[in-house]
Amino acid sequence: xxxxxxxxxxxxxxxxxxxxxxxxxxxxxxxxxxxxxxxxxxxxxxxxxxxxxxxxxxxxxxxxxxxxxxxxxxxxxxxxxxxxxxxxxxxxxxxxxxxxxxxxxxxxxxxxxxxxxxxxxxxxxxxxxxxxx
Numbered sequence: 228x229x230x231x232x233x234x235x236x237x238x239x240x241x242x243x244x245x246x247x248x249x250x251x252x253x254x255x256x257x258x259x260x261x262x263x264x265x266x267x268x269x270x271x272x273x274x275x276x277x278x279x280x281x282x283x284x285x286x287x288x289x290x291x292x293x294x295x296x297x298x299x300x301x302x303x304x305x306x307x308x309x310x311x312x313x314x315x316x317x318x319x320x321x322x323x324x325x326x327x328x329x330x331x332x333x334x335x336x337x338x339x340x341x342x343x344x345x346x347x348x349x350x351x352x353x354x355x356x357x358x359x360x
Contacts, residue, residue, distance in 0.1 A: 229280065236280040236287070237350060241343030243277025246270070248336025254329040 229239055250270035256262045282301055289297035319328040 237347045244339040246273035248333045251333035
């Protein structure tokens with residue numbers, strides 16, 4: 228659908244990041260099993276929006292002939308996130324609490340959302356600049 232309707236991939240990734248942040252904040256609500264179901268649904272949609280299109284964004288930003296380098300950096304950062312995120316999360320839980328961890332992860336997601344919005348605006352300016360020149 229996103230490809231067919233030509234929806235900007237940066238917008239889709241940013242939406243996925245925002246939904247991921249919301250899913251972490253939903254974990255702060257305790258005592259209701261339905262909140263966990265809602266969190267899993269929101270996180271599932273977040274993953275479906277963010278992950279497949281994030282590598283497409285990285286690839287589309289690469290200059291001609293440097294696609295491999297960009298994808299290597301993308302893959303390395305993705306791998307590092309999978310290594311350090313559980314470590315940071317477990318340390319947060321050990322030193323503070325589960326709630327602190329959800330607040331930290333949700334806040335990182337909100338920061339990512341803001342950076343996604345900024346990135347979208349910068350790319351739009353870049354496109355406009357290319358069209359004018």
